[in-house]
Amino acid sequence: MSDIILETRDLTKHYGGVHALEGANFTLRRGEHVAIMGDNGAGKSTFVRQITGVEQRTRGEIIFDGKPVHFAGPLEARNAGIETVFQTLALADQLDVPDNLFLGREITKYNWLGPFRMLDYKAMRQRTMDALVKTGVKIPNIRGSIERMSGGQRQCVAIARTATFHSKLTIMDEPTAALGVQETAQVENIVRTLKEAGEPLILISHNMRQVMDLVDRIVVFRRGRICANLRKEETNGEDVVAYITGAKTQPEYEEAA
Ligand SMILES: Nc1ncnc2c1ncn2[C@@H]1O[C@H](COP(=O)(O)OP(=O)(O)O)[C@@H](O)[C@H]1O
Numbered sequence: 172m173s174d175i176i177l178e179t180r181d182l183t184k185h186y187g188g189v190h191a192l193e194g195a196n197f198t199l200r201r202g203e204h205v206a207i208m209g210d211n212g213a214g215k216s217t218f219v220r221q222i223t224g225v226e227q228r229t230r231g232e233i234i235f236d237g238k239p240v241h242f243a244g245p246l247e248a249r250n251a252g253i254e255t256v257f258q259t260l261a262l263a264d265q266l267d268v269p270d271n272l273f274l275g276r277e278i279t280k281y282n283w284l285g286p287f288r289m290l291d292y293k294a295m296r297q298r299t300m301d302a303l304v305k306t307g308v309k310i311p312n313i314r315g316s317i318e319r320m321s322g323g324q325r326q327c328v329a330i331a332r333t334a335t336f337h338s339k340l341t342i343m344d345e346p347t348a349a350l351g352v353q354e355t356a357q358v359e360n361i362v363r364t365l366k367e368a369g370e371p372l373i374l375i376s377h378n379m380r381q382v383m384d385l386v387d388r389i390v391v392f393r394r395g396r397i398c399a400n401l402r403k404e405e406t407n408g409e410d411v412v413a414y415i416t417g418a419k420t421q422p423e424y425e426e427a428a
């Protein structure tokens with residue numbers, strides 16, 4: 172089994188004339204936590220959307236868990252073991268919290284009525300409560316539909332999903348941007364739990380303190396291209412900002428700059 176859980180080669184996405192992502196060569200090891208940083212519009216979310224099949228790439232390869240993959244959509248990526256918290260939340264508005272949590276992976280049980288498996292709502296509600304306790308989010312009525320919730324509550328439902336199901340890879344795109352101090356701390360605890368469990372993570376964040384606290388490595392995107400790959404011990408906030416703003420580029424990425 173390879174040490175590498177995810178690799179992208181020359182991953183590229185153009186929207187007409189907009190080169191949102193250009194030639195991204197990226198590697199993530201099993202158990203490794205990597206932050207992606209970069210200015211608004213640098214291509215971070217575009218990168219996530221190509222990996223998870225939300226959009227179809229212009230060119231390039233994605234190798235996940237040892238195999239080339241080409242996901243037709245985010246559910247297919249999730250079934251393959253990639254749990255993603257998207258920046259714009261992909262929650263089903265009309266469904267309640269348990270339904271959203273278990274979308275695509277409903278718990279079923281046999282009952283005495285016949286040979287068919289039934290949805291086990293009780294088990295799903297219980298696991299929902301457990302998951303929400305982990306995120307520390309207070310949602311008065313988990314049976315209420317998602318559309319009546321605040322951005323922070325919705326974000327927490329999505330993050331609770333990542334904490335509930337073991338996945339081969341978790342991707343979080345600015346998970347705490349809309350959250351308060353307490354909810355942010357809970358999300359950071361979930362990230363630490365994933366690290367202890369040996370589960371790899373890609374974390375997109377603008378929060379330098381958070382990134383420095385949580386990850387092993389920082390990859391910087393600028394104008395659609397990767398411009399730096401920094402081990403946390405070998406960098407600091409000021410250095411990272413220099414790469415984000417374009418004051419610095421690592422020699423191996425200079426051609427791209
Ligand atoms: N669907 C789209 N159509 C056209 N341009 C897009 C689309 N999505 C993103 N872009 C453009 O691609 C670039 C990268 O965007 P994005 O990946 O959202 O950046 P980031 O997540 O780093 O802020 C931006 O210039 C953005 O305007």
Ligand SMILES: [Mg+2]
Pocket residue numbers: 215216217258344
């Ligand atoms: Mg984004």
